[in-house]
Amino acid sequence: MTMADDRRPKETTVSIIDALRGQQAQLRRLLAQEALIAIATRPDLFEIESQVAELKRLLTELDRVIKGHLKRGE
Numbered sequence: 001m002t003m004a005d006d007r008r009p010k011e012t013t014v015s016i017i018d019a020l021r022g023q024q025a026q027l028r029r030l031l032a033q034e035a036l037i038a039i040a041t042r043p044d045l046f047e048i049e050s051q052v053a054e055l056k057r058l059l060t061e062l063d064r065v066i067k068g069h070l071k072r073g074e
Contacts, residue, residue, distance in 0.1 A: 040048065 037045070037048070
């Protein structure tokens with residue numbers, strides 16, 4: 001394995017962490033826009049709710065994968 005190969009997993013891990021932090025920051029900005037949510041139409045609110053449900057599903061799946069890898073590493 002070359003030195004470049006050794007760095008790649010760390011760089012990938014940092015990219016994943018940075019992406020998750022970026023998503024978290026974006027969600028915080030959306031929450032700060034509560035006034036926009038308050039004036040959204042019912043169809044828009046249902047779509048927002050649907051998107052939030054999908055995000056929860058994906059986060060649960062990601063959490064399961066991470067826990068599986070942690071458990072295998074014990």
